[in-house]
Amino acid sequence: METRESILTSARRLFYVRGYDRTSLADIAEDAGVPKGNFYYHFKSKDDVLQAVLKARDEDVAQMLEQWGETLATPRARIERVIQMLTNDQDQLVRFGCPVGSLLSELGKGRDELKAPLLGTLERLVDFVTSQLQALGRTRTRARQDALQLLARCQGAVVMAHAYRDPKLLAREVRSIRASIATER
Amino acid sequence: METRESILTSARRLFYVRGYDRTSLADIAEDAGVPKGNFYYHFKSKDDVLQAVLKARDEDVAQMLEQWGETLATPRARIERVIQMLTNDQDQLVRFGCPVGSLLSELGKGRDELKAPLLGTLERLVDFVTSQLQALGRTRTRARQDALQLLARCQGAVVMAHAYRDPKLLAREVRSIRASIATER
DNA sequence: GTCTATATTATGATAGAC
DNA sequence: GTCTATCATAATATAGAC
Numbered sequence: 001m002e003t004r005e006s007i008l009t010s011a012r013r014l015f016y017v018r019g020y021d022r023t024s025l026a027d028i029a030e031d032a033g034v035p036k037g038n039f040y041y042h043f044k045s046k047d048d049v050l051q052a053v054l055k056a057r058d059e060d061v062a063q064m065l066e067q068w069g070e071t072l073a074t075p076r077a078r079i080e081r082v083i084q085m086l087t088n089d090q091d092q093l094v095r096f097g098c099p100v101g102s103l104l105s106e107l108g109k110g111r112d113e114l115k116a117p118l119l120g121t122l123e124r125l126v127d128f129v130t131s132q133l134q135a136l137g138r139t140r141t142r143a144r145q146d147a148l149q150l151l152a153r154c155q156g157a158v159v160m161a162h163a164y165r166d167p168k169l170l171a172r173e174v175r176s177i178r179a180s181i182a183t184e185r
Numbered sequence: 186m187e188t189r190e191s192i193l194t195s196a197r198r199l200f201y202v203r204g205y206d207r208t209s210l211a212d213i214a215e216d217a218g219v220p221k222g223n224f225y226y227h228f229k230s231k232d233d234v235l236q237a238v239l240k241a242r243d244e245d246v247a248q249m250l251e252q253w254g255e256t257l258a259t260p261r262a263r264i265e266r267v268i269q270m271l272t273n274d275q276d277q278l279v280r281f282g283c284p285v286g287s288l289l290s291e292l293g294k295g296r297d298e299l300k301a302p303l304l305g306t307l308e309r310l311v312d313f314v315t316s317q318l319q320a321l322g323r324t325r326t327r328a329r330q331d332a333l334q335l336l337a338r339c340q341g342a343v344v345m346a347h348a349y350r351d352p353k354l355l356a357r358e359v360r361s362i363r364a365s366i367a368t369e370r
Numbered sequence: 371g372t373c374t375a376t377a378t379t380a381t382g383a384t385a386g387a388c
Numbered sequence: 389g390t391c392t393a394t395c396a397t398a399a400t401a402t403a404g405a406c
Binding site: 222226 | 372375
């Protein structure tokens with residue numbers, strides 16, 4: 001793997017499991033197995049690495065949603081697939097929180113420029129769910145509100161499960177979220 | 186106000202609006218109007234200040250809940266009062282997130298000892314809501330699960346409203362949370 | 371108890387040889 | 389492109405005068 005790529009891979013993982021502020025460039029360099037000095041040939045600052053990480057993550061989400069749009073036949077199945085992320089990534093979510101939500105929270109306090117691309121990723125998810133709910137017959141406005149509500153419930157479930165370090169709590173919330181979707185038209 | 190108290194007051198506010206890691210002792214000292222050196226006469230470390238802040242916050246929550254238990258007549262009114270926090274503190278929640286949730290998230294990544302007292306505060310809220318739901322006829326187990334769910338929804342609403350910096354989003358979620366309580370027995 | 375240095379360490383960032 | 393050495397700064401923490 002190229003140096004830049006391995007730096008990015010390490011940064012991406014460390015920013016998630018340790019948070020942005022508490023991950024030093026030395027941490028990243030060590031994890032990636034490259035000398036610290038090498039760093040600034042590929043990135044011009046720590047913030048620059050963050051932007052690259054956020055961009056990579058955003059592209060992954062975009063690709064994932066595109067694939068779900070193609071391979072899953074019904075709007076309901078697509079929404080279901082969004083919720084299923086909470087089950088699939090259960091262990092990591094309980095240990096480190098939501099990759100989007102926890103970073104949004106960390107960067108949310110007085111660093112709006114850094115946070116912007118993350119909001120874009122969140123918006124992608126909101127848009128995706130909104131489209132599915134529209135396909136189920138809701139107006140655009142109503143669909144968006146319900147999409148925000150669904151993702152809010154996901155965020156809340158992860159925050160609590162992360163706080164208590166309790167996978168069962170997460171599983172229970174997932175069942176409840178799922179039920180709230182199933183009963184709606 | 187005594188020096189120790191003014192340090193604590195400043196720390197409490199800054200840890201909330203800027204986060205723990207991004208608040209330096211110099212920030213606190215300046216805000217409190219005391220020289221940095223003075224600091225270590227009253228506290229033995231930055232972590233020590235955090236513990237004092239968390240303790241003060243926990244005591245406030247405890248007192249608040251005790252008062253609600255005395256002044257509010259019905260279990261439903263008490264639960265309603267919990268939800269109403271989201272409305273009363275709307276502006277701050279949108280700008281800085283939940284004081285409990287955002288710190289839990291920040292300290293959640295690899296600093297369990299620091300986080301412990303915060304979990305205690307969260308647990309107080311869970312217990313309070315659990316008791317009210319028991320009084321409404323639920324079993325203890327079921328009451329606790331529903332209490333966790335209610336607080337999860339509150340956390341989720343604040344996370345999303347904070348991300349989008351949107352008070353309307355928070356208000357909408359509050360209505361939905363309220364409705365979900367009203368319809369249950 | 372209060373305040374002025376100052377020690378110490380960690381971190382983001384640079385310079386320059388290869 | 390890669391690496392070593394180092395700078396500059398900021399932050400936690402300490403020493404010691406008053």
